[in-house]
Amino acid sequence: MTERPQEHEQTRADAVSADPTDPVGAPDPGTGEATVIPVSGGAAAAARGGYDVVVGRGLLGRLPAMLGPHVQRVLIIHPRALRATGDVVKNDLEAAGLTALTAEIPDAEEGKHLQVAGFCWTVLGQNNFTRSDAIVSVGGGAVSDLAGFVAATWLRGVRVVHMPTTLLGMVDAAVGGKTGINTAEGKNLVGSFHPPAGVLADLDTLLTLPANELISGLAEVVKCGFIADPTILELIEADPEKAQNPHSAVLRELIERAIAVKAQIVTDDLKETGRREALNYGHTLAHAIELAERYQWRHGAAVSVGLVFAAELARSLGRIDDATADRHWSVLQSLGLPVSYRGDRWQTLLEGIQRDKKNRGDRLRFVLLDGIGQPSTVDVPDASLLFAAYQEIAE
Ligand SMILES: NC(=O)c1ccc[n+]([C@@H]2O[C@H](COP(=O)([O-])OP(=O)(O)OC[C@H]3O[C@@H](n4cnc5c(N)ncnc54)[C@H](O)[C@@H]3O)[C@@H](O)[C@H]2O)c1
Numbered sequence: 001m002t003e004r005p006q007e008h009e010q011t012r013a014d015a016v017s018a019d020p021t022d023p024v025g026a027p028d029p030g031t032g033e034a035t036v037i038p039v040s041g042g043a044a045a046a047a048r049g050g051y052d053v054v055v056g057r058g059l060l061g062r063l064p065a066m067l068g069p070h071v072q073r074v075l076i077i078h079p080r081a082l083r084a085t086g087d088v089v090k091n092d093l094e095a096a097g098l099t100a101l102t103a104e105i106p107d108a109e110e111g112k113h114l115q116v117a118g119f120c121w122t123v124l125g126q127n128n129f130t131r132s133d134a135i136v137s138v139g140g141g142a143v144s145d146l147a148g149f150v151a152a153t154w155l156r157g158v159r160v161v162h163m164p165t166t167l168l169g170m171v172d173a174a175v176g177g178k179t180g181i182n183t184a185e186g187k188n189l190v191g192s193f194h195p196p197a198g199v200l201a202d203l204d205t206l207l208t209l210p211a212n213e214l215i216s217g218l219a220e221v222v223k224c225g226f227i228a229d230p231t232i233l234e235l236i237e238a239d240p241e242k243a244q245n246p247h248s249a250v251l252r253e254l255i256e257r258a259i260a261v262k263a264q265i266v267t268d269d270l271k272e273t274g275r276r277e278a279l280n281y282g283h284t285l286a287h288a289i290e291l292a293e294r295y296q297w298r299h300g301a302a303v304s305v306g307l308v309f310a311a312e313l314a315r316s317l318g319r320i321d322d323a324t325a326d327r328h329w330s331v332l333q334s335l336g337l338p339v340s341y342r343g344d345r346w347q348t349l350l351e352g353i354q355r356d357k358k359n360r361g362d363r364l365r366f367v368l369l370d371g372i373g374q375p376s377t378v379d380v381p382d383a384s385l386l387f388a389a390y391q392e393i394a395e
């Protein structure tokens with residue numbers, strides 16, 4: 001979806017029969033091109049709200065069915081950079097007989113503020129949005145985090161469909177129901193778990209995405225490789241250029257594999273009481289860097305440094321061998337992602353680390369690997385270990 005998404009034979013989301021035992025999902029019977037990745041398989045998961053992540057091209061026609069039969073009004077939340085796309089979505093929904101409004105929000109992290117959520121609540125209130133109405137996010141992870149938070153809080157929860165337009169949004173932010181905003185003290189400190197009614201990941205949107213944004217999203221893909229799916233690492237190592245090419249089949253496979261990793265984990269542990277913490281691999285330092293840099297670093301770039309930091313910590317604790325630790329450096333560097341950070345910021349970073357959501361009281365907790373595909377969350381009792389790992393990545 002660059003200007004106007006391609007028209008296609010419309011299929012109903014509820015007509016898709018995805019096989020929950022297939023980690024990458026079932027080919028779509030409607031277009032033959034889209035892939036459907038279910039986020040919950042069994043009956044218990046369905047009871048708390050299963051949904052589909054659809055990956056393909058020209059997916060806009062699926063939106064009304066994904067919103068469901070009871071929705072009358074839709075608020076489309078998008079950043080200024082995606083105004084044209086937001087208007088396309090609006091026109092399509094109006095053509096389908098719905099009342100559609102757009103809310104333009106500040107770009108990137110500037111959108112993840114309480115005042116922006118307040119602006120959206122005002123628009124919803126002034127337009128009489130009820131519990132049977134819905135929100136659609138069009139944009140990257142910052143937009144789906146904000147829009148998801150607005151959906152979670154409006155009338156204590158209304159439906160939201162995410163239409164991610166960044167790689168990072170597709171493989172990570174739009175999936176799994178974590179929503180949130182930042183406060184002055186840190187990243188995502190206020191939020192809720194509010195799974196979407198569905199996700200439409202239109203690969204055509206990646207054609208306009210700046211290269212640095214696409215590469216930033218690959219950091220989360222690499223994360224999924226280390227915590228669960230080593231084939232991801234092999235695909236990138238075999239051809240890092242193709243991995244960055246929005247036209248390539250390799251990138252599509254990487255996207256589908258990363259979504260499958262996330263889908264399986266959040267199906268098991270929506271509210272991060274255990275296994276889901278693995279998705280936070282690399283994020284303890286990453287969020288501290290983002291805060292220290294006043295959000296001028298891309299999230300994925302910070303995650304890249306955070307992954308190497310976590311690998312060095314695990315190496316120093318004897319949890320992973322040299323080859324596994326070194327592989328963090330080489331895979332991320334092959335994509336042009338940063339693997340080091342300035343050496344004069346430790347105290348500032350430590351303050352950020354101390355506010356991480358995985359901490360319990362004074363216990364600092366980190367996701368570390370015991371091998372590829374073997375993440376666990378461990379207490380790091382001695383801050384000097386953290387400092388030593390920091391020195392390994394310091395510029
Ligand atoms: N909720 C979650 O599980 C989760 C997971 C990962 C990341 N996140 C959050 O996601 C955010 C990062 O998301 P992001 O990397 O997508 O960044 P972003 O949302 O800030 O978007 C990056 C930039 O790309 C532009 N853009 C978006 N789509 C475009 C397109 N198709 N063409 C051209 N430009 C486009 C945006 O306007 C923005 O300037 C962070 O706030 C992070 O905390 C949340």
Ligand SMILES: O=C(O)C(=O)C[C@@H](O)[C@H](O)[C@H](O)COP(=O)(O)O
Binds near residue numbers: 187188220272357
């Ligand atoms: O989905 C998750 O769980 C994640 O941790 C995915 C992360 O990539 C993402 O950046 C998330 O927003 C971080 O969550 P937080 O709880 O540390 O704010």
Ligand SMILES: [Zn+2]
Binds near residue numbers: 172220299303
């Ligand atoms: Zn992340």
